[in-house]
Amino acid sequence: MTPQEAVAEASRCLGCADAPCIDGCPARNNIVKFIRQIAQENFRGAIRTVKESNVFAGTCAYICPVGESCEMKCGSKLDRPVKIGELQRFVAEYERENGFRKFKTLPPKNKKIGVIGAGPAGLSASFYLVCMGYEVEVFEAAELPGGILTYGIPENRLIPDVVKDEIEFIVQMGAKIKINSPVDDLNKFIDHYDAIFIGVGAYGSVKLKIPGEELEEVIQAQNYLKRRKIAVYNNQKPDIKLGSRVAVFGGGNTAIDAATCAKNDGSEDVKIYYRRSINDMPAFKDEIEYCKTLDIEIIEYMQPVSFQGENNKLKSVTIVKTKPGEVDQSGRQRPVMIEGSEFFIEIDSAIAAIGQLPTFENTDIVDVDKKGLILIDDETMKTSHPKIFAGGDAVNGGATVVKAVADGCKAAEGIDALIGKS
Numbered sequence: 001m002t003p004q005e006a007v008a009e010a011s012r013c014l015g016c017a018d019a020p021c022i023d024g025c026p027a028r029n030n031i032v033k034f035i036r037q038i039a040q041e042n043f044r045g046a047i048r049t050v051k052e053s054n055v056f057a058g059t060c061a062y063i064c065p066v067g068e069s070c071e072m073k074c075g076s077k078l079d080r081p082v083k084i085g086e087l088q089r090f091v092a093e094y095e096r097e098n099g100f101r102k103f104k105t106l107p108p109k110n111k112k113i114g115v116i117g118a119g120p121a122g123l124s125a126s127f128y129l130v131c132m133g134y135e136v137e138v139f140e141a142a143e144l145p146g147g148i149l150t151y152g153i154p155e156n157r158l159i160p161d162v163v164k165d166e167i168e169f170i171v172q173m174g175a176k177i178k179i180n181s182p183v184d185d186l187n188k189f190i191d192h193y194d195a196i197f198i199g200v201g202a203y204g205s206v207k208l209k210i211p212g213e214e215l216e217e218v219i220q221a222q223n224y225l226k227r228r229k230i231a232v233y234n235n236q237k238p239d240i241k242l243g244s245r246v247a248v249f250g251g252g253n254t255a256i257d258a259a260t261c262a263k264n265d266g267s268e269d270v271k272i273y274y275r276r277s278i279n280d281m282p283a284f285k286d287e288i289e290y291c292k293t294l295d296i297e298i299i300e301y302m303q304p305v306s307f308q309g310e311n312n313k314l315k316s317v318t319i320v321k322t323k324p325g326e327v328d329q330s331g332r333q334r335p336v337m338i339e340g341s342e343f344f345i346e347i348d349s350a351i352a353a354i355g356q357l358p359t360f361e362n363t364d365i366v367d368v369d370k371k372g373l374i375l376i377d378d379e380t381m382k383t384s385h386p387k388i389f390a391g392g393d394a395v396n397g398g399a400t401v402v403k404a405v406a407d408g409c410k411a412a413e414g415i416d417a418l419i420g421k422s
């Protein structure tokens with residue numbers, strides 16, 4: 001958007017008293033205020049308003065499913081929703097081009113917070129805690145900070161430099177990030193800090209558990225996307241070479257990301273097989289549409305039952321058709337395999353993307369649910385441990401980035417409420 005286009009679009013906003021758009025935003029971004037500031041050509045004020053609840057303003061402006069959140073809510077008020085996402089991207093890009101402005105921080109509280117995981121939740125918590133006057137040290141097990149922003153979401157959805165610049169801003173504000181620093185002994189770690197925030201994500205992958213899954217060309221989507229992004233960061237070719245016929249199994253954004261990357265990296269025939277209906281796919285609707293623009297076919301009511309190989313090389317997959325059964329816990333119809341409907345397809349590579357698993361191990365210190373997700377108090381993000389807070393995918397099993405950012409912000413308020421006055 002040009003400044004003129006941004007002002008014109010912002011001027012369409014009604015400034016609704018009830019502002020349903022804000023209810024549609026997990027970070028409760030003050031959309032009415034930042035759009036009004038754009039309409040007044042106060043672009044600096046607008047980006048500051050966004051960052052008061054979402055320090056990853058630019059990142060989220062690229063990847064938020066606005067059609068299923070803030071803009072969907074706005075649609076009830078106007079013939080066409082205000083382009084909230086594009087307006088947020090406009091002011092975020094304005095700041096990147098004209099220089100980031102630091103936030104004022106409160107006087108030092110002489111208290112130290114340990115943050116485990118430099119993903120969107122951990123870095124969000126770190127930023128708001130630094131603004132509150134805390135000393136913050138962030139421990140990241142990987143080589144680069146950013147978590148799923150760096151190692152997961154492909155560059156066709158999120159420009160790596162946008163993430164780098166927003167992380168650099170958080171470092172400039174005072175958060176100290178230690179990379180290649182996994183926290184092995186949480187008990188010892190706790191003693192060094194007045195409070196802890198855990199934002200370790202959910203990087204485990206749910207296995208298909210079918211014969212032939214051990215074949216080399218059968219890979220997990222998260223692993224493929226991570227190794228691909230590492231190559232992108234090092235300007236190299238990915239070390240995972242996919243064949244021309246690729247089958248992707250799953251219905252979420254990770255499945256779509258894997259399929260679109262495979263296609264963009266040169267695989268001619270890429271198909272997504274999903275065991276429920278397309279309408280039941282958890283992936284963002286915009287991403288499903290993007291698949292169609294790349295001629296990636298999405299085939300519903302299909303489930304893999306085994307892979308066949310020759311000399312340890314993948315040759316084909318046997319698929320069974322499914323039909324919708326009774327409604328399950330997710331509120332969707334459970335897929336039921338149709339006996340005798342098996343058929344096989346010759347493929348060169350298979351990518352499994354059927355779910356994330358939490359990788360948090362210290363389940364003896366904080367309570368977790370039966371899936372291994374950390375249990376928290378929804379208001380404060382506090383865990384069962386008096387000094388430990390948590391948020392992001394480690395708590396919800398895999399939701400949106402803006403939800404992780406919102407968790408981090410809420411946890412910072414929870415920590416400050418607990419130790420800020422003592």
Ligand code: SF4
Nearest residue numbers: 013014015016021074
């Ligand atoms: S719902 Fe739409 S018109 Fe109303 S305040 Fe939000 S962006 Fe503006």
